[in-house]
Amino acid sequence: MTEFITQRLFQGVVVLFLVSLLTFFLINLAPGGPSSLIDFQSTAAEREARLARYGLDKPVHERYLNWLGGIVRGDLGTSINQGLPVSQLLMQRLGPTLWLGVASLLLAALFGIVLGIIGALWKNRWPDHLVNTIATLGMSIPNFWLGIVAIIVFAVQLGWLPSSGFASIGSGFDLGDRLAHLLLPASVLAFSLMPNVTRVTRAALLEVMTTDYVRTARSKGLQENRILGKHILRNAMVPVTAMLGLITTVLFSGSVVIESVFGFPGIGRLAIEAANGRDYPVILGVTLLAGLIVVVVNIVVDILYAVIDPRIRHD
């Protein structure tokens, strides 16, 4: 087990290293990269000073090593537009994104699993077709557009829920207020995550239903509800848990757009602001943080998976 964990950790570090290499060189070797920052009306001396301030006068591999060295010490550089340390910006923005992410994940898991069970139990009959239709709609409707429509209906027409933001201005922490702000964006994001969960749940259930131990349980005369709960669902949840890593990346991608629709001050919104303002250190930091979270989630899932299912450890 220790060997398995060490191996996974090592692979994770390699992947993160590649992520850092990829993003850094994509940004720094591009024609419109950081060097274009100097396209201001300024004197030669000012330009040189600016270059030197961001370390852009050094060759690109040296800059990469400096940046990497900084990361190891927890220093992600300084935002060009805001003048604040990137790590501080990330910390400020991580909270709202975590709220949004966890809320959407819970909603997507709840509805996705329930729909998946319905689909599997009534396979190829109308409830299954209905579930399939809902899942296909979730895959096809642009989530940002659904967000806009939700704002039109629930905020503009009905006036039930706030249209944007993370909290009402001027109030302290109030759970009701926070949940009211979360409900629309989290539901919209969950709707686009749900098809993944539904499909995997349905497929896993159908597979487990044909196994020998389920047949044995049935032939022992166990109640159908007990078989479903104790034998089928528990085993079917293994592949569902395993796709948590994939869901995390989809969640991050979705949060970029959804946070913009709802004016939500999270990581995704920070990424857009940085992209629009050509704030390279922030873009690098945000991407690396997203990659880190995805890699960590994947490692945790792999370890959980290996704990639940011993066959994985020995492949």
Place this chain on the structure above:
Amino acid sequence: MISTEKASLPAQESSRDLGRFMRRVLRQPLGIAAAVLLLLLLALITFGPAFLEHSPTRTNPLATLQPPSASHWLGTDELGRDVFARIVHGGRVSLSVGLFSMLVGLTIGIAIGGSAGYFGGKVEGALMRLVDAFMAIPTFFLILVIVTSFGNHPVTIILTVGLGFWAQMARSAHAEFKRFRRSEFVEAGRALGGSHLRLMGRHILPQVLPQATVLGTLGVGWAILTEAGLSYLGLGIQPPLASWGNMLQNAQAYLWSQPMLAVWPGVFIAITVLAFNVLGNSLRDLLDPRS
């Protein structure tokens, strides 16, 4: 007699196969409906502009934010441009970006994933770690990084969205090429002195094509959604060129006064992507019996 019977067998077989295949196609009414819908859409965006009364870019300050009328079927936007004309022209952009991005992603994915699966060993290890790295960056962040650095020329957008899709294709091409590289027909080709490129291209690739068709069809839908999201954020296709995504960006400012402006482009995106997804699922049932 016997010999003629034998000779006629293959022809009979193939016509019987075709008949069987057609019957299976007919068992996918939803897929057929989706294909018809996409063909209609293709006709609309190809031939529509020739018949349009309005230009998609001509502004009219005297007729802004008009409701639908006989002249402006879907009304006009905040600059007085005809919404229907912009939908038709935007459809050209959105569908082209969707199709070409998918082709880019599919090509890169099959080339890299296929090489990894075919060669195995160190090549496989290195290439698949690269795939892992791409999978670890949430697609939208990767796209943001590239668009920020390389700008938002439509060709760049196509390459970028394709780059967001290739890793997934690489994973499945990797599995398939690995499965087939030691199979008998590939070994036979190898014994005849076939080069790696020939073995991969002529012998293994055809085995992967059904799956690639399915993933590609679903991929077009995904690419259209991604381009729309990117353009909605102002980082994709730039005005005055219309795309379904950037029409939504402008429309959000008028949610209170003219909400339908935000509804139409989304309806077209949703229907198009839905059609690609339904078609993709039908093709999976049809071409890929293993899943």
